[in-house]
Amino acid sequence: MKSDLDGCLDVLQHKELVPEDPLAVVVVGSVTRGWAHAASDYDLYVLTKAPCRVPGGRAMAMPLTPDTVTTVEFADDDQRYEVTYWTDAQVDQVLGKVTWEAFDSGESSLRVLTSQEELFLERLVDGVALVGAEWLEQRAEQLRDSAYRAFVATRSLSESDGKVEQALGMLEAGDTHSAVLAARLAFEQATDALLDSHGVYGTNTPKWRARRVREAALDALPFERYWALQTMADLDPKHPDAWVRRTAQFCKDLSLEVEI
Amino acid sequence: MAEPHPFGPEAVPRRSLTARMRKFRGKLLVASGPHAVELDELGAFVFRRVDGSATVQGIAEQLAAEYDVSVEVAAQDIGELLAQLADSGMVEAAGP
Missing domain, CATH: 3.30.460.10 (Beta Polymerase, domain 2)
Known part of the structure; x- marks a missing residue:
């Protein structure tokens, strides 16, 4: 090309x-x-x-x-x-x-x-x-x-929070598979919120999220940590509930790094 | 004499997974259900370290090292703050 x-x-x-x-x-x-x-x-x-x-x-x-x-x-x-x-x-x-x-x-x-x-x-x-x-x-x-940055970061955080709550509710209901997917979505949206807050936009083009994380090089989200969660590399199939809770916790940790 | 609270020096507090946090214009806002609080600088310092692994004593030592306050007073104040936040569902005891 x-x-x-x-x-x-x-x-x-x-x-x-x-x-x-x-x-x-x-x-x-x-x-x-x-x-x-x-x-x-x-x-x-x-x-x-x-x-x-x-x-x-x-x-x-x-x-x-x-x-x-x-x-x-x-x-x-x-x-x-x-x-x-x-x-x-x-x-x-x-x-x-x-x-x-x-x-x-x-x-x-x-x-x-x-x-x-x-x-x-x-x-x-x-x-x-x-x-x-x-x-x-x-x-x-x-x-x-x-205030564009504030608008999109707030939206991404709210969506992440909502997905965390859904994931916990699903765990409680015994729907572990859905909880895993909800937790991963929560993580993706928390990641977007962090990137949004640094002006590294791309909520509408999620295929580039890994690129954006790598280029942003933020202390709060090293690329290796991001990639492990994005690909669920550390999910133990015998204990998916533990992965859901860890991921939910990390979403909350990220939200403390998002400056609206 | 103040009523004892569940967050003594050896307590390990953690943030509730349903708490929503927002950093906005230098403030840290925390909400859980119908409750919302705006934490000042010291409150935010403590809240950020409430991670399910640090003890109240450990957080108090960090606070004392950063601000002009004794570890004992810091631990007491942190315990009281955590008790208030726990009443609103924003933190909980992870142990012991």
Whole structure:
């Protein structure tokens, strides 16, 4: 696969997928983090002042004004691309939902953004601007100053706590197998909470969790400890209840490390 | 004379698995069921060390080493704090 990100812009321009005077064209996703593989596609965001029509584009509903973003997918030279068009006003609105005022007012962390809106913000953190570096820098700074981190870390922690309680309830009811799965989910969500609190987002892309843990290199969660729990390597099939309780305890230990 | 509490120097307390903890703007908030408390710096210091393996005495020694307080007074204060938290279901005795 190509590794030259600038080549993406040439491909988009050749296919007339870049409108005049875009505010930014940003490559996002695994490619920019060095995690891409042979089957990875190039994900790009194109930011414009006004909504733009794109040949072959598919509208995706958003709780914003305008109420859709357009996505186009195509392949060029055996490389797959997915390009999504957002307006600057839509970005303002997304960031406007995750203010500290909203967080302090008790706005539910469960429903504040859709998963597509979250993915958009999270990908900006590691985006590479092909056009509009200043725009990207400014938006990344706004994201850092927002309460987004607090919203997602709180949600992940709440979900982890809930799963711990379910796991303990299942153990009490004698449903050990379900308890093991609930405890593992609790651990995954506690891990997400810890990473969220350090701005290492990715709740919507759990396949990259191991990568994120390794790169974050946090004292509270060394990679080897993470991997042992994620793969349940230390689960004794004769005593799964002990693993559930140990994992639940570790989830609670992690929650003490999560700064909202 | 104060009523004796179950968290003497040799007691090994642990955090309840159903307690929910949140670090927020320098505070440690702990909730369990309908109960919620905001721990101050010393309370948070103690709560973090309530791990099911450290004794009250051991935690008191760590507290005394960090703050200007004797081990005896620290152990008494820790015991009283743990008793309050236990009443709210936030900690429990793991042993002896």
